[in-house]
Amino acid sequence: MSTPLLSVRNLQKYFPTSRNVGFRKEKLQVKAVDGISFDLMKGETLGLVGESGCGKTTAGRTILKLIEPTAGQIIFDGKDITKLRPGLMTPLRAQMQIIFQDPFSALNPRQTVGKIIAAPFEIQKVTPEGGVKKEVAALMERVGLNPEHYNRYPHEFSGGQRQRIGIARAIALKPKLIVADEPVSALDVSIQAQVINLIDDLQKADGISIVFIAHDLSVVQHISDRVAVMYLGKIMEIAKTEDLFSAPHHPYTTALLSAVPQPDPRSERSRERIILKGDLPSPINPPAGCVFNTRCWKAQDICRTKTPELLTVGKSQVACHFPE
């Protein structure tokens, strides 16, 4: 019984832009997501990591069709939703939800918390057993909020609590898939752990599949079953979490892991760090061949001309001509 819940094949999202060259306007494309493919099983958490500009946020939103893909295929629960028009997407949206990064701007400041959490029911025209009010109260309790506060406004809550409200809203319709876009990045360290635990618990209880987008590798390692590393719109490596972190095969993954500081002074002092040289190229004009070649210490001629495919190396999938 292993048909993936979500199948993404060669997904592309290009954003048109223009630049003034003299008096002409040159049309350009920002290649935010440039051909990514992966599967997500039921109840699995896939971590999507990368640095700024790698395309992970765009990928997350495109999967949910909040942004229309430029090319590629998205198959959700057996259905090809790639070309589905917004009108036909609506009933499916009950199954696919999102949690946003910024707990301050993700909630409508003019609506009470109760109304915010009840909104999904209104939009999908679904009445849960026992009525909306009762369900909202139950949801609030589940995420660790006091149900008596349902008449309060978002600004009366702390950052961590607002994120919990966002989570309650996301799980209201019992979705099969949640895309969590940097859900803890804007929170204080001591609150992050609370929210991470909450997401973990909810997922295990309800069997939700999660695409967990983050730039913090430690958080991703803790919560994900598998991890995909993105760079300039492409996936560099996908592997099971333990494999990726203990034996990375792609040079970029190695560099990333080497850059993350760990709360362990002795190991920090003795560590050998790989410092990547150069700057991140622009997604308008990504390098030819392997997108990482301009900063890779292993780059050879073939890296500059031929784009590597995502192939199996050991237990992982790696897009590199010279995997470690």
Next chain:
Amino acid sequence: MKNLLEIKDLKVTFPTDDGFVHAVDGVSISVAPGETVAIVGESGSGKTVTSLSVIGLHNRRVTQISGSIIVNDKNESLDIVTAPLDKIRSYRGRVVSMIFQDPMSSLHPYYRIGSQLAEAYLVHNPGQKEAAHKKAVEMLELVGIPEPQVRAKEYPHQFSGGMRQRVMIAMALMNDPAVLIADEPTTALDVTVQAQILQLLKDLQKKLNMGILLITHDLGVVAQVADRVSVMYAGRIVEQGSVDDIFYSPHAPYTLGLLKSVPRIGAKSSERLKAIPGQPPSLINLPQGCAFAPRCEYISLAPSGACESLKPELLGSKDEHKSRCHVPEGMRDKTFAAEIKGARA
């Protein structure tokens, strides 16, 4: 050797619509030459207010500040708390420099990089335009910007985030300061860029023997660059010691809580993170006793009623490692040691 920076019993309060905010409540920190001291804390801990006070950038009309902040350089010294504004200005950018969190917005968008750097020099060495521009190029090279003469003529928006932070560092070091205050310098940067910048700071510190006061919330960064650490909570220092002390034998329940709640690469991911329950207190109505008491799981180990009613003092059996807690130190050592081992398994 004298300490470059001596903060003693700093208290900062300012009024708001809801009452007086006691942002900093009796903080003492010192930084020696060549040393990196980190102030770790979350939002509301008072770490940023502390750092701004060191160069007198607090709002002078409404902020009440007491205690002393003494900056020592070669043959001059100044108490920032009592000094007149023009004296403080003569120290800013020359003896004490500061770099901030967001390099995107911290540089003036309309002036060239070279001019902005040169200005930092000219403020304290008026009339030496040529020397200033020459030094600007030298500093750009020192911080690792390729083709510095060309790039000095460019504008901030033509630089990437990491480059901009390097420029900020170059600007801060134009006058060879004794102390560099870095307020979350890498928080807004990607992790690979962060590694570059932290390495750069360490290298520069070695070269110039300056003291660095690093403000951050990231324990990994602290472990990577700090020599000594002050952990702040609700405006007070709850633990102070060497970086090894803090990470391997923490004495404050809050420190321990932080260490346990941070996910680590290499740890068993099946285990739940041990989160600290509850939230930080309001700085307007601070609780009567220990500010951390409502969230602390070790209250039972302290003399009954002490945590709720009495503010603990900053004490320690070793002078270099102090903490605030009513639970006897010996007991904490034993209890915490087991927890720390568990967190790092």
Next chain:
Amino acid sequence: MVVYGVFSILPFDPAALTCGQKCTPQVIEANRIKLGFDKPLWEQYWLFLSGIFVGRTYGAGSAEFSCPAPSFGYSFNENMCVTDMLKEALPITVNLAIGAFVIWMVVGVGLGLLAAKFRGRYPDTLSSVFVLLGTSLPTFVTGLFLLVYVSIKWKIVPLSLEGYKSLFDDPLGYFRYFILGWITLAIAYAAFYTRFTRATVLETLGEDYIRTARAKGLTERVVLLKHTMRAVLAPITTSAGLDIAGLIGGAIITESILNLGGLGRMTIQAVYEFDLSVVVATTMLAAAVVITMNLIVDIAYGYLDPRVRMK
């Protein structure tokens, strides 16, 4: 073109207006032919346009007369070539505009700066009173007010009917002629610029790069006058450029009330008298000025904001 269109719909006979009360149908008919009103509308338009470049001849035979290039037509009301009328009126309007501009910029930006620096204290409160007055008082009220008190009652400035005096010939006369107009216009615009400057300065003061400037050890004066103003310059320039362009088109109300012979007054009189050529000419001139100013402002913005340049 729009003006021509509007005029063609209006129910009047332009030829009939060419002479006063002693008109006879023959004179009207003669004038009609002379001025070319008998020709179809599009031909009239073409003649008008070409006249700008090559001049235009009216009438035929012995009654011929012409307006040399650039010809904007002929005003039968005034019995002059429009170009000559423009030559008289333009300097007045330009002087009015520039004088007022200088006053309102100095007052407006200066007051705005003070208000921002002393925010919440008395300079700020005073300036907001000023802003309130300046914004609510329309130019005809201010103009009339000044006229009544300063000119008539207090006799400081004469009710100018002597006409325009150049700055070089008669400085005192020059100032007396324009001063009321300058003040009237300046009050309204200065109010806007005070508010605009204050808001922009306050916004800029909150920026991170101002904090950096202070951290370098710069004095508040330098921070304000150099760093802050530099950032504020760009939006103010854009606004100022467009405002002055509009004014050169003619400050209709002010000029009419204070009887200054500028483009504005000329235009409004021409409208009342159905003097087509004049209206078309002034409209075209105003449009040309605005378009040119737009271009200048765009280019200037590129110099002021380097971020825009690269694109």
